[in-house]
Amino acid sequence: MVRLRKTANYILLPLFFIIVTVVALTVNAHYINNVEHFGAKADGKTDSSSAFLKAWAASCSSMVPSTVYVPRKKYTIGETVFEGPCNNSAITFQIDGVLIAPDYKQMNFSAQNWLLFDQVDGVSVIGGFLDGRGTSLYACKASNQQGCPEGPTTLAFYTSNNILVQNVISMNAKLFHIVVHSCKNVLLQGIKIRAPDESLNTDGIHIQNSFNVKVLNAGIKTGDDCISIGPGTQNLWIQRVACGPGHGISIGSLAHDLEEEGVQNVTVKTVVFTETQNGLRIKSWGRPSKGFVKGVVFKHITMNNVYNPIFIDQNYCPIKEGCPDQHSGIQISQVTFVDIQGTSATQVAMKFDCSETSPCKDIKLQNIKLTYQQEKQQQLQEPAESFCKNVLGVALGPVLPPSCL
Numbered sequence: 570m571v572r573l574r575k576t577a578n579y580i581l582l583p584l585f586f587i588i589v590t591v592v593a594l595t596v597n598a599h600y601i602n603n604v605e606h607f608g609a610k611a612d613g614k615t616d617s618s619s620a621f622l623k624a625w626a627a628s629c630s631s632m633v634p635s636t637v638y639v640p641r642k643k644y645t646i647g648e649t650v651f652e653g654p655c656n657n658s659a660i661t662f663q664i665d666g667v668l669i670a671p672d673y674k675q676m677n678f679s680a681q682n683w684l685l686f687d688q689v690d691g692v693s694v695i696g697g698f699l700d701g702r703g704t705s706l707y708a709c710k711a712s713n714q715q716g717c718p719e720g721p722t723t724l725a726f727y728t729s730n731n732i733l734v735q736n737v738i739s740m741n742a743k744l745f746h747i748v749v750h751s752c753k754n755v756l757l758q759g760i761k762i763r764a765p766d767e768s769l770n771t772d773g774i775h776i777q778n779s780f781n782v783k784v785l786n787a788g789i790k791t792g793d794d795c796i797s798i799g800p801g802t803q804n805l806w807i808q809r810v811a812c813g814p815g816h817g818i819s820i821g822s823l824a825h826d827l828e829e830e831g832v833q834n835v836t837v838k839t840v841v842f843t844e845t846q847n848g849l850r851i852k853s854w855g856r857p858s859k860g861f862v863k864g865v866v867f868k869h870i871t872m873n874n875v876y877n878p879i880f881i882d883q884n885y886c887p888i889k890e891g892c893p894d895q896h897s898g899i900q901i902s903q904v905t906f907v908d909i910q911g912t913s914a915t916q917v918a919m920k921f922d923c924s925e926t927s928p929c930k931d932i933k934l935q936n937i938k939l940t941y942q943q944e945k946q947q948q949l950q951e952p953a954e955s956f957c958k959n960v961l962g963v964a965l966g967p968v969l970p971p972s973c974l
């Protein structure tokens with residue numbers, strides 16, 4: 570009996586370890602889907618879209634957490650949709666390399682997104698340098714040529730939940746850099762965005778119709794809004810962001826449509842604006858809408874030579890079509906500005922130009938100090954001013970320029 574059991578142990582123990590090792594290796598091989606194993610080539614000419622899609626399909630069909638891995642090389646990839654739902658909700662897209670978009674002339678002119686994640690749950694995009702190659706399209710648009718496409722957004726998430734985007738660098742998007750649309754629980758962290766200040770519609774991050782989105786530690790230099798916030802955004806938190814050049818952080822444009830979801834519970838904290846066209850802006854078309862803005866806090870904000878540091882504009886009507894002589898239906902209420910310091914590049918540092926039919930209400934200003942800094946050479950310091958139209962609210966503590974509320 571004793572001898573028999575001993576023999577069994579001699580055989581079973583090593584066998585056990587062999588099985589564990591084999592299983593671990595199999596699972597591991599399944600886990601990491603390296604795009605090169607699916608045919609991606611960093612040779613400067615191959616379009617690796619289908620390889621990326623195959624790697625995605627492998628990760629998406631996996632019943633256990635899985636990674637799509639992009640090595641530290643440069644891959645060209647065309648417009649691609651990474652589509653869910655998947656069999657697991659822990660997919661990591663680890664990008665050590667560079668993804669390069671084709672020139673706009675080589676892309677579908679109707680493509681709205683370059684890299685789109687649609688209907689996914691639990692996806693993390695970590696790292697990577699996304700080169701949107703927008704330069705030739707900027708030139709096309711700037712020359713007012715007919716037939717320039719609008720261009721695609723670089724990285725978009727639609728109808729997705731539990732998303733992390735971390736340490737991604739996006740350069741020269743053809744249109745917006747990052748879009749979060751109809752999503753829940755999204756964290757964008759350590760994002761860097763770069764595009765020339767004259768590039769058209771290259772918004773840094775656009776958030777719309779989404780719930781619980783956080784943007785932390787971002788550096789955004791671009792040609793349009795740093796962060797734009799569309800209808801239906803709720804529980805948005807933005808903290809430690811450097812904006813500029815660009816057009817600042819904007820809630821809106823709203824009132825584009827009559828039937829529109831409201832924007833609710835937005836916090837923007839510890840943001841530095843440098844040489845931006847606007848700082849903190851709420852913007853709506855001057856026309857009817859059922860939308861609203863309610864519960865916004867802007868605090869600990871630094872303005873460096875910003876053209877319109879604080880700006881509520883409810884009479885947005887850029888091409889004078891479909892809005893002149895109408896009033897915005899957007900009700901703006903409970904908006905607080907606390908500890909806003911720095912310099913304005915124009916004399917009107919605070920401008921509240923609200924709707925005649927839905928005046929702004931419960932606007933609160935607390936500890937504001939904005940000075941008017943003219944051209945540096947002139948060394949002139951004239952007092953900054955504020956402008957109020959159809960607005961109700963209170964000013965607490967020192968407020969400079971003097972409040973007109």
Ligand SMILES: *[C@@H]1O[C@H](CO)[C@@H](O)[C@H](O)[C@H]1NC(C)=O
Pocket residue numbers: 626629630631654655656
């Ligand atoms: C999920 O797994 C099932 C069973 O293996 C498979 O048939 C299906 O295609 C997978 N789904 C996705 C989205 O890959």
Ligand SMILES: *[C@@H]1O[C@H](CO)[C@@H](O)[C@H](O)[C@H]1NC(C)=O
Pocket residue numbers: 677678679680681
């Ligand atoms: C171009 O994109 C549009 C919109 O996404 C799509 O409907 C169309 O099928 C695409 N055309 C080609 C040739 O891929």
Ligand SMILES: *[C@@H]1O[C@H](CO)[C@@H](O)[C@H](O)[C@H]1NC(C)=O
Pocket residue numbers: 781803804805806834836
């Ligand atoms: C507002 O949003 C924050 C997250 O940005 C959340 O923690 C907080 O609970 C929300 N407040 C309300 C009243 O929903």
